[in-house]
Amino acid sequence: MNERNILVVAHAGRDDTVDAARRVVEALRGAGARPVLAADDSTDLCAVDPGFADVDVLGDTVSQDELELAIVLGGDGTILRAAELVRGCAAPVLGINMGHVGFLAEIDRDDMDAAVRRVIDREYEVEERLALSVRVKDIDGAVVYETFALNEATVEKASRERMIEVVLEIDGRPLSSFGCDGMVVSTPTGSTAYNFSAGGPVIWPSVEAIAVVPLSAHALFAKPLVVSPDAAVAIEMLEGTSGSGILWCDGRRSHDLPPGARVVVRRSSRPVRLARLHPTEFTDRLVRKFRLPVAGWRGQGTAS
Numbered sequence: 001m002n003e004r005n006i007l008v009v010a011h012a013g014r015d016d017t018v019d020a021a022r023r024v025v026e027a028l029r030g031a032g033a034r035p036v037l038a039a040d041d042s043t044d045l046c047a048v049d050p051g052f053a054d055v056d057v058l059g060d061t062v063s064q065d066e067l068e069l070a071i072v073l074g075g076d077g078t079i080l081r082a083a084e085l086v087r088g089c090a091a092p093v094l095g096i097n098m099g100h101v102g103f104l105a106e107i108d109r110d111d112m113d114a115a116v117r118r119v120i121d122r123e124y125e126v127e128e129r130l131a132l133s134v135r136v137k138d139i140d141g142a143v144v145y146e147t148f149a150l151n152e153a154t155v156e157k158a159s160r161e162r163m164i165e166v167v168l169e170i171d172g173r174p175l176s177s178f179g180c181d182g183m184v185v186s187t188p189t190g191s192t193a194y195n196f197s198a199g200g201p202v203i204w205p206s207v208e209a210i211a212v213v214p215l216s217a218h219a220l221f222a223k224p225l226v227v228s229p230d231a232a233v234a235i236e237m238l239e240g241t242s243g244s245g246i247l248w249c250d251g252r253r254s255h256d257l258p259p260g261a262r263v264v265v266r267r268s269s270r271p272v273r274l275a276r277l278h279p280t281e282f283t284d285r286l287v288r289k290f291r292l293p294v295a296g297w298r299g300q301g302t303a304s
Helices: 015-030 039-048 050-054 076-085 109-120 282-290
Strands: 005-009 034-037 067-073 093-097 125-129 132-137 143-149 152-157 164-170 173-180 182-186 210-215 225-227 233-237 245-249 253-257 262-267 272-276
Touching: 005 015, 005 076, 015 034, 015 039, 015 050, 015 067, 015 109, 034 039, 039 050, 067 076, 067 109, 076 093, 093 109, 132 152, 132 245, 143 245, 143 253, 152 164, 152 262, 164 182, 164 210, 173 210, 182 233
Parallel strands: 005 034, 005 067, 067 093, 093 272
Antiparallel strands: 125 272, 132 143, 132 262, 152 182, 152 245, 164 173, 164 233, 182 210, 210 225, 233 262, 245 253
16 A cells, blocks of 8 residues: 655744644654655754654655645645645645634644544545646747746836836737736635735635736726636736836745736646635635624525
């Protein structure tokens, strides 16, 4: 019987996260599974607790294709990092919230032991989330950078004092050009992240769509847009722009954008897979996250 390899994603910056990582590692071993750490996490955790030194390391003793699932200890930022670690394989990501109120984590730390047991018993469903394929082309049209995004791809001005001049294209047709601080292209998953802060719409995860939101645009027509999930969104840095830009994907991966650069964003053929133990209505997540007032509601828990 093949060994069951479970990636444990945690950083050593918080004592409670280190303790949780230790508990998860022990629980997995006790159930006959093999815990695995990312190389950076292994280095950092071993510096805090040498007891992690005998945990297998991803890319060293275990390959990405051998992973069954990733257990993430942290908030949404750590889950985004985990999605990057398992990109390219079928392993889903299960988030355990370590005190941050996020949208991607499935359960709270109080339920961690039960969660590990259910992972071992494969008592989880996999939810696929739309992801973005992001490409940067130079002024000659050559692809110079490629990546993905679960939350958003943003084109931002590189210097605080200079805005950038861009032209927005949807499905091969120019829509408008304007000066702005940047552009956010978001998935439904990312609609409660940068998109939300920029004034974009909140999109339920079950809706397949892409949001496009200008940042501080100097234009009359600069409203948030919601386009087809199969649309191709392109943002071109005008050749005459006085400012340079930078592309950020999920706030983790970046690439410089000189005048003439073109960023093309479309739906990725590979979604991000999230493991769910007990799926929660997105409406309830919104209420908890933003502490929305619901006093006086007289419904019976159904839409009828």
